[in-house]
Amino acid sequence: xxxxxxxxxxxxxxxxxxxxxxxxxxxxxxxxxxxxxxxxxxxxxxxxxxxxxxxxxxxxxxxxxxxxxxx
Numbered sequence: 001x002x003x004x005x006x007x008x009x010x011x012x013x014x015x016x017x018x019x020x021x022x023x024x025x026x027x028x029x030x031x032x033x034x035x036x037x038x039x040x041x042x043x044x045x046x047x048x049x050x051x052x053x054x055x056x057x058x059x060x061x062x063x064x065x066x067x068x069x070x071x
Contacts, residue, residue, distance in 0.1 A: 031056065039063065 007015075019026075036056065039045035045059035 029060070031060075 036045065036050045039056070039059045040047045040050060042063070044062045045055060049055035
């Protein structure tokens with residue numbers, strides 16, 4: 001990593017604890033190609049970014065938020 005200082009273990013742990021206090025949980029989710037196709041077909045994920053994990057995460061967040069609004 002050029003130009004970016006690595007965070008210490010203590011700093012990373014403080015961030016984890018802060019996110020947990022704020023109500024966030026980290027989960028690992030397997031996503032099938034057909035699910036990526038669905039996100040693309042709904043306009044939540046640009047087709048050219050289906051291999052870009054931050055874009056996939058944003059698309060999943062968008063889907064969850066929209067689903068919760070519909071309740």
